[in-house]
Amino acid sequence: MQHKLKKSEDLPSFKNPASLSTNGKAFNDLTAAPVATSTLDLHENGAIESHQAAPQLEQPKFTLASPPRLIHCDESHGLRIYHGNCLELLDAIAEKYPQGRFDMIFADPPYFLSNGGITCHAGRMVKVNKGDWDKSRGVELNHEFNLEWLRRCQRVLKPNGTIWVSGTHHVIFSIGYAIQQLGYKILNDIAWEKPNPPPNLSCRYFTHSTETVLWAAKDERSKHIFNYQEMRKITGKQMKTVWNMTAPGNGEKIHGKHPTQKPVALIERCLLASTKEGDLVFDPFLGGGTTAVAALKTKRKCVAIELDEAHAKLSVQRIKSEAERQSGDLFA
Numbered sequence: 235m236q237h238k239l240k241k242s243e244d245l246p247s248f249k250n251p252a253s254l255s256t257n258g259k260a261f262n263d264l265t266a267a268p269v270a271t272s273t274l275d276l277h278e279n280g281a282i283e284s285h286q287a288a289p290q291l292e293q294p295k296f297t298l299a300s301p302p303r304l305i306h307c308d309e310s311h312g313l314r315i316y317h318g319n320c321l322e323l324l325d326a327i328a329e330k331y332p333q334g335r336f337d338m339i340f341a342d343p344p345y346f347l348s349n350g351g352i353t354c355h356a357g358r359m360v361k362v363n364k365g366d367w368d369k370s371r372g373v374e375l376n377h378e379f380n381l382e383w384l385r386r387c388q389r390v391l392k393p394n395g396t397i398w399v400s401g402t403h404h405v406i407f408s409i410g411y412a413i414q415q416l417g418y419k420i421l422n423d424i425a426w427e428k429p430n431p432p433p434n435l436s437c438r439y440f441t442h443s444t445e446t447v448l449w450a451a452k453d454e455r456s457k458h459i460f461n462y463q464e465m466r467k468i469t470g471k472q473m474k475t476v477w478n479m480t481a482p483g484n485g486e487k488i489h490g491k492h493p494t495q496k497p498v499a500l501i502e503r504c505l506l507a508s509t510k511e512g513d514l515v516f517d518p519f520l521g522g523g524t525t526a527v528a529a530l531k532t533k534r535k536c537v538a539i540e541l542d543e544a545h546a547k548l549s550v551q552r553i554k555s556e557a558e559r560q561s562g563d564l565f566a
């Protein structure tokens with residue numbers, strides 16, 4: 235059963251371009267929201283072309299590089315990496331593939347935690363500043379953004395597809411609520427436990443040592459894949475929802491660092507649990523490229539997009555290096 239918002243529960247503002255219906259009126263029924271039409275054409279080879287000038291909007295809240303640009307295409311491994319705004323790319327994909335395109339989505343969205351707090355980095359006290367993309371715009375607007383990208387992800391998932399979304403307490407409750415509002419079916423909440431978290435310098439809180447990864451199916455009717463035996467092999471018994479894994483080490487940062495890089499092992503496990511070899515996965519917030527690297531390692535195909543150009547370039551470097559390593563292994 236999908237939960238529909240009642241009028242009294244309407245979110246305060248739907249003025250942003252992404253949440254307007256095609257006739258310019260804000261919609262207030264989340265699950266019946268009309269499919270946003272895209273001003274972009276997505277070609278078979280992955281290239282994107284704009285077929286009309288972007289609409290002039292008074293004060294766009296989510297203005298980003300437009301249109302998305304295909305910056306890396308490796309057909310032999312089934313990889314396409316874009317630089318730009320995931321909302322735009324998702325609209326173009328939904329228009330071209332109305333029945334759904336992806337078997338699985340891994341999303342590590344902005345956590346909205348770069349707001350002047352302090353943390354410990356390499357033994358030193360530093361301000362939390364991961365980038366402008368990570369600044370909070372207030373609870374309502376943050377939630378509105380989460381609804382917008384999650385709605386689009388749901389549209390591009392195949393009927394039996396699943397989504398994984400990671401986050402800390404700054405964002406995960408909004409994500410969980412949005413997922414329920416949109417009628418996804420929550421399957422599990424994984425606690426990623428870090429054995430060596432940075433100490434809490436203020437000594438006024440417990441040391442933050444977990445992140446949550448929610449796993450959800452497209453909707454209640456989905457017959458999701460779970461590779462139970464493959465997971466069981468890892469632990470020798472039914473795998474629990476607490477996964478103990480170290481943060482990415484230097485070996486995963488030789489081409490440069492992303493401030494919120496996930497360990498390859500974490501995303502590899504999500505892929506192995508919920509997809510088959512050759513399946514197509516999507517990452518709307520690629521960051522430093524971890525999902526694409528994990529997809530390469532596990533022989534899954536991957537489409538992904540990153541907003542920040544420097545991070546997008548880092549992703550491509552990491553992907554090329556992994557592809558070269560694999561072809562080196564082949565001819566060794």
Ligand SMILES: C[S@@+](CC[C@H](N)C(=O)[O-])C[C@H]1O[C@@H](n2cnc3c(N)ncnc32)[C@H](O)[C@@H]1O
Nearest residue numbers: 319320342367494495496519521522524541542
């Ligand atoms: C939490 S990080 C992802 C880190 C990634 N999982 C990794 O392992 O490197 C979120 C990323 O989303 C990007 N981002 C933020 N808003 C975006 C948008 N609208 N479209 C595409 N990327 C976006 C940010 O630039 C940032 O690199």
